[in-house]
Amino acid sequence: MQIHNLSETPSILNTFISEIRDKVIQNDSMRFRRNIERIGEILGYELSKSLSFEAHNVSTPLGIANTTMHKNDIVLCSILRAGVPLHNGLLNYFDAAENAFISAYRQHKHNPESFEIVVEYLACPSIEGKTLILADPMLATGQSMVATFEALKPFGTPKEIHLVSVIGAQKGVDYVAKAFNAETHLWIAAIDDTLNDKGYIIPGLGDAGDLAFGIKLQQ
Template sequence: MRVHVADHPLVTHKLSVLRDRATQAPAFRELVAELVALLSYEATRDMRVTEVEVETPVATTTGVKISEPLPLAVPIIRAGLGMLDGFVKIVPACEVGFVGIVRDETTLQPQTYAKRLPEDLSNRQCFVLDPMLATGGSLSATVQFLFDAGASDVTAICLVAAPEGVQRMNRDFGDKNVTIVLGALDESLNDDGYIVPGLGDAGDRLYGTAE
């Protein structure tokens, strides 16, 4: 497993505005899309391509196109949906699957309530979209679904993560072809399982239901 923390002033700036509790839902959604687009450049660095011949107005040259089977984007509902537009703008050729997972706030364990994925993911590169890597339960369950269906490698894009979540993923997939691309690696989890300093509940802030 590999972990890459983006080290870029634009990422840090946009993430700082996201963290601000005064940032309202419309601006929050726009910033998430922008951040995901930036992180997607790093996440797709090893995307498979096939050489093609291209006729320019001047000459013939060699270019590339995204290889088949096409990459699969998998937002974890609900907060991951807010990341989908940013990824699709960078990789419009991708296909999209969905996994719905809710965290039990008492046990902090993930509960799957929806799953819409191709039955056969053989040789697929998959990109999981999950804003917060906190305890790691939801992301771990989703990545396991993808490997069980035959995915060859999985990359997760997360805005922020706690060390505990990264450790969980390394424990579950340390010997697998998994990459985690982060906007920031934060300090820790609090007693309620929230990332500190974090940015609050990403789903609530995306959709305007935060108290």
């Protein structure tokens, strides 16, 4: 797998990453969502450089402009609910993309420190021969990303796969690197070293879904 860690090159992205981590700034959920969306836009821009392009002519009021445009048929799939702001950021740049949504969550049965990924809701167009962008803001263990891709397999075989995350743990990055083929790209804004016993990224930022949309009802 080809890993693109954007935090290795200092840019304005680092400001947005710092703000979504900051527990004081996190009190503003609207700002948190907007920063995730802006990070999605930056990741989408960088991802776009790896797409296939073809020559294109545009008629202006004064003549013909020669340019290039990407020719990929894109399906953008995000994991609910935390993935919605990231999805919106990517969609701002790939506005002609088809969209897929899937719910994947951790189910703790007996031991609170062990879990399995449960996939329930799924809405997806055909991904046969298309460019699949699979987005999940937090790449902790990597199990959700892999489980989601397995759930998408009945919808076809994509031509190429791009994984997009905001913050990941090195263990999760290593896990998906083994699960996906060598041609798969991972676009990520930051990678942290530690994953604790409960599968949370350290220092990470907390629960992205709760920070974006409020605390969920515990059952």
